[in-house]
Amino acid sequence: MFAIWIMGAGTAQADNLDQVLYRFENRALTLGRYGSVSGFQRKLFVEAARCKKGPVAVYGKADGIVGAKTRQAIVDLQPCLNSAVRAAVGAEQYGAITVGLWRLLMPVDISPPGAIERANQLTFALEGTDYDVIQFNFCQSKNPRSGKRFLEGDPYCHTNDPRAYLTWGPRGATAGAGAEIQQIIFASERANPGLLQSVFGPLTEDMHRLALGNNDAAFDILCSIWIDDAQREDFKRRFADYGAREEVQRAYRQVYDAANADGGKIARFFKLYGALRPIIKRDPTEIDLAFFIDRATHGSVPPGDISQLVDRMTSFATRTRNLPSPGELRKQLAAWLPTHHKYNDRLARDAIFLIDDPDVILSDAHRRMWQQRSGLKASDFGLSDQRQIASYPVAAPTGYEKIEKFYTVLPEDKRACPSTVRSARRP
Numbered sequence: 001m002f003a004i005w006i007m008g009a010g011t012a013q014a015d016n017l018d019q020v021l022y023r024f025e026n027r028a029l030t031l032g033r034y035g036s037v038s039g040f041q042r043k044l045f046v047e048a049a050r051c052k053k054g055p056v057a058v059y060g061k062a063d064g065i066v067g068a069k070t071r072q073a074i075v076d077l078q079p080c081l082n083s084a085v086r087a088a089v090g091a092e093q094y095g096a097i098t099v100g101l102w103r104l105l106m107p108v109d110i111s112p113p114g115a116i117e118r119a120n121q122l123t124f125a126l127e128g129t130d131y132d133v134i135q136f137n138f139c140q141s142k143n144p145r146s147g148k149r150f151l152e153g154d155p156y157c158h159t160n161d162p163r164a165y166l167t168w169g170p171r172g173a174t175a176g177a178g179a180e181i182q183q184i185i186f187a188s189e190r191a192n193p194g195l196l197q198s199v200f201g202p203l204t205e206d207m208h209r210l211a212l213g214n215n216d217a218a219f220d221i222l223c224s225i226w227i228d229d230a231q232r233e234d235f236k237r238r239f240a241d242y243g244a245r246e247e248v249q250r251a252y253r254q255v256y257d258a259a260n261a262d263g264g265k266i267a268r269f270f271k272l273y274g275a276l277r278p279i280i281k282r283d284p285t286e287i288d289l290a291f292f293i294d295r296a297t298h299g300s301v302p303p304g305d306i307s308q309l310v311d312r313m314t315s316f317a318t319r320t321r322n323l324p325s326p327g328e329l330r331k332q333l334a335a336w337l338p339t340h341h342k343y344n345d346r347l348a349r350d351a352i353f354l355i356d357d358p359d360v361i362l363s364d365a366h367r368r369m370w371q372q373r374s375g376l377k378a379s380d381f382g383l384s385d386q387r388q389i390a391s392y393p394v395a396a397p398t399g400y401e402k403i404e405k406f407y408t409v410l411p412e413d414k415r416a417c418p419s420t421v422r423s424a425r426r427p
Contacts (some may be wrong), residue, residue, distance in 0.1 A: 017100030018090030021112055021382040027375045028067030030125045032170065033132075034249060035117075036110055038064045040097070041073075043105040047074035049078035052184050071095030075324060104386040115389060118381045119290035123297050124170040126349060126374060132240040132248050134168045137161050137176075138228045165222045169243060171256050171297055175210065175218050180255060182218070183400040185211040190399075199242045203235060254395050263394035265296035272302050275310045285326050291334075291353040292392075299346050300337040312336060325426035326356025326385040343397045348373030357385065 022037070029070070031037045049056040059069045078086060082407055089100030102112040106183050113121070139150030141158040146261035148154040149408055161167075164174035166181060173180035185207060189196050202335045203225075210221050225235050242248055257263040273284045283290070293326045295301055302309055317324055324332070326417040339346040351370035354360045356379045362370070 017088050017098065017103070018092070018093060019099045019382065020068045020093050020096045020379075021099060021102060021118065023093070023096040023115040023380050023382070024066050024068065024071050025377075025380065027380075028065050029065060029121075029380060030128060031064045031121045032124055032130050033064045034130065034244070034246075035064055035121070037066065037097075038062045038108075039110070040069060040102060042107055043078065044070070044073050047080075048076040048106060052076045066097065070097070074101065084174070104216050109243045111191060115289065115383060115387065116392065117285045118383060119286065122290050122352070122376070122378065122381045122383070123294045125171055125376060126171050126294065126352075127297070129167070129169055130170070131169050131243040131252065133243070134166060134236060134239045136166055136232070137164050137174075137220070138226050140225055165219055168200055168239070169252055171252075171262070173252070173255075175222060176215065179215075179218075179400075180261070182211050182213075183255045183261070184248070184252050186400050187215060187255055188248050192247050195242075195245075200238050201246075203238065248403065255398055257393065257395040259394050260397040260401060262293070262296040263392070265301040266292045266392050267394050268302040268304070268306060270312070272306050272309060272369050275306065276313055276317065279314060280323055280329070285385040286387050286389060287353050287356065287378040287385050288326060288330065289385050289389045289392065290378050290381070291330050291350075294349055294353070295334075295337070298342075298349065299339045302337065309336065325357055325359040327354045327360040327366070329359055330354060344369055345373060352376050353378050 022031070039062070041059075041064070045056050045059040048059065072095070074097070081089070086215065088100035089104055090096065094281045099112045106112075137159055139157040139159055142149050143154045143156055143158055146154045160390045161174075161176075161424060163177040166174070166175040168175075168181055168184075171180075175181040185196070189211070196207045200207050206221050206225065210218055213221065225231050240283070243252075255261055259267065270284060270289075273280075273288070277283065313329070313333065313336075317329065331350075335348045347366055348369040351362060351366055352374060354362060355370065355377050
């Protein structure tokens with residue numbers, strides 16, 4: 001198979017077959033169980049085991065985590081490739097997943113992940129939760145005096161995010177003030193009528209009320225589920241099944257790419273760089289794009305009126321004869337878009353998009369925060385400042401903001417949540 005493949009490789013130079021897609025160095029890359037990388041791993045592990053004449057199980061599960069075992073499988077595969085194939089798939093990129101290696105192992109209809117997908121995966125790696133994972137946020141914090149949580153016997157309720165009652169998936173969708181979960185449920189059910197009924201069964205009406213209710217309704221519905229041990233575990237199992245479905249994942253991505261959600265925030269960054277283009281002579285780079293996505297997910301973004309920010313960025317870019325490097329421009333932009341919530345965490349995340357640029361000097365403290373938070377680099381995801389991205393595919397508004405919501409909540413005597421839990425809504 002490999003020998004036949006190489007016959008056409010010479011005509012595919014435009015693919016840059018040795019371009020790195022993913023590279024494990026110090027920290028594993030968590031890319032998700034439901035993406036195409038898991039399928040790549042399955043193919044890789046089978047071929048590596050065949051070459052090594054050993055069991056596939058030695059490489060573990062195809063889990064979408066690119067780490068030491070994936071790198072070892074790539075190394076173990078090399079002896080079974082002739083020199084021409086090794087050169088074409090970028091064998092000198094030690095243990096990396098390259099475009100050529102992807103095309104060698106995967107069906108022709110499954111293209112290598114593009115820069116936009118990999119930039120989104122970088123933020124996924126930082127958030128660390130897959131589509132089938134939810135977390136209730138009621139009383140999740142320990143009482144600093146007793147060291148216990150509410151469910152562990154402490155009589156008082158502590159929570160670090162009183163406006164988010166449930167968190168779900170790779171972008172940290174919440175049910176609460178942000179209402180991203182409600183929007184995803186709404187979009188998914190509109191595209192797939194009856195899906196909620198098939199998954200949630202007796203809890204379907206609760207899900208309808210959650211999707212269409214206001215903030216108080218969301219609190220009462222989710223808290224009444226959370227407070228009951230059996231119902232909470234049943235809800236988690238059903239939600240895992242729900243989140244594992246491709247149609248739900250599609251709705252999840254649609255909501256986050258929408259103009260009235262993170263897609264609109266990312267568009268502001270592109271508008272800003274569009275205004276700077278006559279000066280910096282380029283579009284945003286791949287690492288710029290990843291920075292935009294991560295900022296839209298967790299941090300501050302340009303305001304609706306970018307005129308003042310354009311003036312400041314213009315002054316910065318033209319202060320000397322030499323234009324700032326992409327990393328220097330990102331570092332200055334980050335300083336002008338400060339994040340007041342979890343400030344040090346944002347600094348550590350911003351460093352991911354600066355560490356590859358030799359013109360950027362990070363303080364020792366900044367570098368330590370980066371190492372402790374992730375130690376990841378944009379280049380680990382094959383992203384580069386040498387390649388540019390002209391635009392981002394912002395989706396149409398979800399339509400959720402136009403629906404007529406009901407605003408009823410359960411009567412006080414019907415609510416299952418004690419007053420200590422209800423007080424968790426207050427900061």
